[in-house]
Amino acid sequence: MSxxxxxxxxxxxxxxxxxxxxxxxxxxxxxxxxxxSIDGMCGVY
Amino acid sequence: MSKTQLVExxxxxxxxxxxxxxxxxxxxxxxxxxxxxxxxxxDPRELTTDEAKAVLDELHDLQVFYINIGGGEPMIRRDxxxxxxxxxxxxxxxxxxxNGAFIDATKAKRLTExxxxxxxxxxxxxxxxxxxxxxxxxxxxxxxxxMQHLQDAGFGEFKISVVVTRHNVDQLDKFKALADEYGxxxxxxxxxxxxxGADSWHDLHPTQAQQRQIYDWLILNGENVLTGxxxxxxxxxxxxxLPGLNMCGAGRVVCLIDPIxxxxxxxxxxxxxxxxxxxxxxxxxxxxxxxxxxxxxxxEPQSAGACASCGSYDACQGGCMAAKFFxxxxxxxxxxxxxxxxxxxxxxxxxxxxxPKPMMDHSKPSRVxxxxxxx
Amino acid sequence: MLDATLTLHPQVALRPEPFGALAYHYGNRKLIFLKxxxxxxxxxxxxxxxxxxxxxxxxxxxxxxxxSFEQALTNLQTSEMLQ
Numbered sequence: 001m002s003x004x005x006x007x008x009x010x011x012x013x014x015x016x017x018x019x020x021x022x023x024x025x026x027x028x029x030x031x032x033x034x035x036x037s038i039d040g041m042c043g044v045y
Numbered sequence: 046m047s048k049t050q051l052v053e054x055x056x057x058x059x060x061x062x063x064x065x066x067x068x069x070x071x072x073x074x075x076x077x078x079x080x081x082x083x084x085x086x087x088d089p090r091e092l093t094t095d096e097a098k099a100v101l102d103e104l105h106d107l108q109v110f111y112i113n114i115g116g117g118e119p120m121i122r123r124d125x126x127x128x129x130x131x132x133x134x135x136x137x138x139x140x141x142x143x144n145g146a147f148i149d150a151t152k153a154k155r156l157t158e159x160x161x162x163x164x165x166x167x168x169x170x171x172x173x174x175x176x177x178x179x180x181x182x183x184x185x186x187x188x189x190x191x192m193q194h195l196q197d198a199g200f201g202e203f204k205i206s207v208v209v210t211r212h213n214v215d216q217l218d219k220f221k222a223l224a225d226e227y228g229x230x231x232x233x234x235x236x237x238x239x240x241x242g243a244d245s246w247h248d249l250h251p252t253q254a255q256q257r258q259i260y261d262w263l264i265l266n267g268e269n270v271l272t273g274x275x276x277x278x279x280x281x282x283x284x285x286x287l288p289g290l291n292m293c294g295a296g297r298v299v300c301l302i303d304p305i306x307x308x309x310x311x312x313x314x315x316x317x318x319x320x321x322x323x324x325x326x327x328x329x330x331x332x333x334x335x336x337x338x339x340x341x342x343x344x345e346p347q348s349a350g351a352c353a354s355c356g357s358y359d360a361c362q363g364g365c366m367a368a369k370f371f372x373x374x375x376x377x378x379x380x381x382x383x384x385x386x387x388x389x390x391x392x393x394x395x396x397x398x399x400x401p402k403p404m405m406d407h408s409k410p411s412r413v414x415x416x417x418x419x420x
Numbered sequence: 421m422l423d424a425t426l427t428l429h430p431q432v433a434l435r436p437e438p439f440g441a442l443a444y445h446y447g448n449r450k451l452i453f454l455k456x457x458x459x460x461x462x463x464x465x466x467x468x469x470x471x472x473x474x475x476x477x478x479x480x481x482x483x484x485x486x487x488s489f490e491q492a493l494t495n496l497q498t499s500e501m502l503q
Contacts, residue, residue: 041274043299
């Protein structure tokens, strides 16, 4: 599985303290929940 | 994490399926020409009631929230209601797919009284001529009767599930109206060349122009229409992707358990090539899902192969494994119905060799297999 | 949202996943991915007594991220996963 490069981890926050790599805007745009249709997976009757 | 990243995570598989299909029996009162499971006769090796309950216990432990039951015709099993009730008692909701032959007023009432239960009536035409050509004489009336019983019993919003073919693609509006009339939700799904579908696929599958018609119709009218995410190969047609994960879920987030307990990547690839194991193996379903060689392989990053240079690959993901496999196209080749037309050459190249034959043919012996068109 | 007291709906099941959790509502059949372990922690901590703000603070969520969490919790409330 490919590495998730944009997943926000604790390490990112530690870095953010040191240098402004993650702006408040970017943090505000985290989409933390996502609805998936129960019928939205291919390979099912 | 964006939607794309979520999908990339899901392609790597989960510790348990999100949902799965369970074909309870190969027995069926119908013999639809395109049956994905080539059903007709019961297999004597069918899982027993106790074995089925043991699988449900495993699914409970894996926290599978709901299952999709089908067949053949699942209501033919004598323990059908017993298994339904057991599943629900274990916290696993059920949607079952049926041709409706066994839903009379009494059954409709009984089903209505059950919780966490959904019903899907199969129908492939908005009139008897269109429908029965594929599903057999009387099958249209059977389905409508079942729908009427469900409506009369106050079941609520059941589903009508349609396999889209060359002959019913012009009936999409009428299917929607029919669903509305019975208080049901319409579901349209892709025809795959699986099971008996392998014989009739070349004559039944929508043309390129009709695929555009399906896509346009879904964009315009599909807000409350389900698709089982089966048309994601059409996403290359436009800017707006159809709703759904738009990825092949086989072996990653979904799979099939067949009537004799074999586990396949999905219901459209009932073939040794896509068999992961059996629930009767040591470790049961859980071990197959988590450790089988096939599923481990499917959860690795897949090569775009011949589609790598195509700008549409991100949208269509190279299409459907089952569609490629049973038309003889290599799995890293284009989908036979590639909307950019790359499937044509691939089909031509495949036409000189014998495409894989469906396995587990439970068609009744009296049926004459008709091979129409080129293989 | 920050002043709201919420808790998980009794008909919701939360299934842990490597990247967060899968939430399923047995009543309305909605399926929602919680896409980060932090949002899972927060949802599991909502007990109907502390406010959302208090819960976010107790879970050590950086205030810069609170708007995202508010949005997520709003979505979950709209889906009836939280009440």
